Amino acid sequence: MNHKYNTFLICALIISVISCSPDDDDNIVSVPENDRTEQQVVDNDTLVNYLNTHYYNSSEVNALANPTIADVVITELTVGDILPSDATLLMTDVELKTTTYLDVEYNYYILRIKQGESTSSPRFCDKVRVNYSGSLMDGYNFDRSSTPVDFDLTAVIPGWSRVMPEFNASNSFISNTDGTISYNGYGMGVMFLPSGLGYYATYSGSIPSYSNLVFKFELLQTETSDHDFDNIPTYMEVIEEDYNLYGKDTDGDLVVDFIDVDDDGDGTPTADEVRIQTFSEDTRVELEATLASLILDSNQLISPVKYNSDRNNFSANLVTILDDNGNGTPNYLDDTESERIE
Numbered sequence: 001m002n003h004k005y006n007t008f009l010i011c012a013l014i015i016s017v018i019s020c021s022p023d024d025d026d027n028i029v030s031v032p033e034n035d036r037t038e039q040q041v042v043d044n045d046t047l048v049n050y051l052n053t054h055y056y057n058s059s060e061v062n063a064l065a066n067p068t069i070a071d072v073v074i075t076e077l078t079v080g081d082i083l084p085s086d087a088t089l090l091m092t093d094v095e096l097k098t099t100t101y102l103d104v105e106y107n108y109y110i111l112r113i114k115q116g117e118s119t120s121s122p123r124f125c126d127k128v129r130v131n132y133s134g135s136l137m138d139g140y141n142f143d144r145s146s147t148p149v150d151f152d153l154t155a156v157i158p159g160w161s162r163v164m165p166e167f168n169a170s171n172s173f174i175s176n177t178d179g180t181i182s183y184n185g186y187g188m189g190v191m192f193l194p195s196g197l198g199y200y201a202t203y204s205g206s207i208p209s210y211s212n213l214v215f216k217f218e219l220l221q222t223e224t225s226d227h228d229f230d231n232i233p234t235y236m237e238v239i240e241e242d243y244n245l246y247g248k249d250t251d252g253d254l255v256v257d258f259i260d261v262d263d264d265g266d267g268t269p270t271a272d273e274v275r276i277q278t279f280s281e282d283t284r285v286e287l288e289a290t291l292a293s294l295i296l297d298s299n300q301l302i303s304p305v306k307y308n309s310d311r312n313n314f315s316a317n318l319v320t321i322l323d324d325n326g327n328g329t330p331n332y333l334d335d336t337e338s339e340r341i342e
């Protein structure tokens with residue numbers, strides 16, 4: 001795993017004027033920001049032109065059961081060339097998507113090669129394990145994973161947190177004798193992002209300001225996040241439909257819910273205002289089988305599985321969300337809980 005590049009992507013921007021570098025701060029150049037709406041028009045024109053003038057080896061890729069990102073070859077169709085019969089123009093196969101980010105409506109494009117066979121898709125605030133390769137519009141490959149890499153989608157460029165939930169993870173994996181893992185049935189595709197859903201004005205390392213980005217990726221695994229470990233998964237503590245991490249602050253203390261361990265500010269930690277039953281097994285497979293056998297009520301959920309190094313086992317919590325006074329607001333969000341009916 002190339003730590004330098006991982007750091008680089010993790011440092012990708014929630015707010016584009018903040019920057020960080022894999023190496024040092026000397027190669028960061030901050031420039032005045034262009035108007036986002038105007039830049040989006042420019043970037044979309046560039047993306048559309050790219051998609052109309054590049055093709056991929058569709059027949060070859062589609063014939064593979066488990067294509068990898070290395071199998072997908074994107075080639076420029078120069079003027080006078082004829083599209084090869086075993087290839088498809090990118091524009092023919094991509095899906096146009098739109099999203100709002102920082103009050104600007106953006107177009108971005110997805111080439112969906114494999115949907116992925118797991119029933120689970122990451123939410124925009126979850127963690128993913130991926131293989132990926134990132135390039136600029138001129139084909140320059142600025143970053144790639146050599147082994148699978150884990151990312152928190154809340155800490156990467158906005159394009160990733162929008163594209164990854166479109167795909168499903170793998171449905172099985174095999175641990176090889178050499179310590180590597182082979183994944184089967186993973187989701188796989190290519191995303192074509194305007195700079196506004198990438199690094200935008202930041203010039204960092206080998207990515208110039210206002211670069212559109214092409215990422216090939218394999219979505220191997222996904223895991224529900226609980227950033228504040230309060231047993232309420234992050235997706236329940238944010239505004240998921242708006243990709244908004246910062247839209248909920250129940251007690252108004254300026255610490256938003258997904259990183260607030262006492263969401264209603266009543267002095268009792270959220271983790272103590274839900275009922276928790278812990279399940280442990282020696283292996284993840286055994287634990288997942290146990291969890292799968294549980295029948296959940298509508299106010300119950302299962303926390304992410306975690307590995308306990310001290311006990312060398314795996315555990316997860318069955319979380320029951322309580323509403324003791326029956327007013328429709330769960331205890332952990334209800335600071336009138338002292339009036340609750342015992």
Ligand SMILES: [Ca+2]
Pocket residue numbers: 226227228229230231232233234237257258
């Ligand atoms: Ca939480």
Ligand SMILES: [Ca+2]
Pocket residue numbers: 249250251252253254255256257260262263
């Ligand atoms: Ca708060």
Ligand SMILES: [Ca+2]
Pocket residue numbers: 228230232237257258259260261262263270
């Ligand atoms: Ca919380």
Ligand SMILES: [Ca+2]
Pocket residue numbers: 262263264265266267268269270273332
């Ligand atoms: Ca509380």
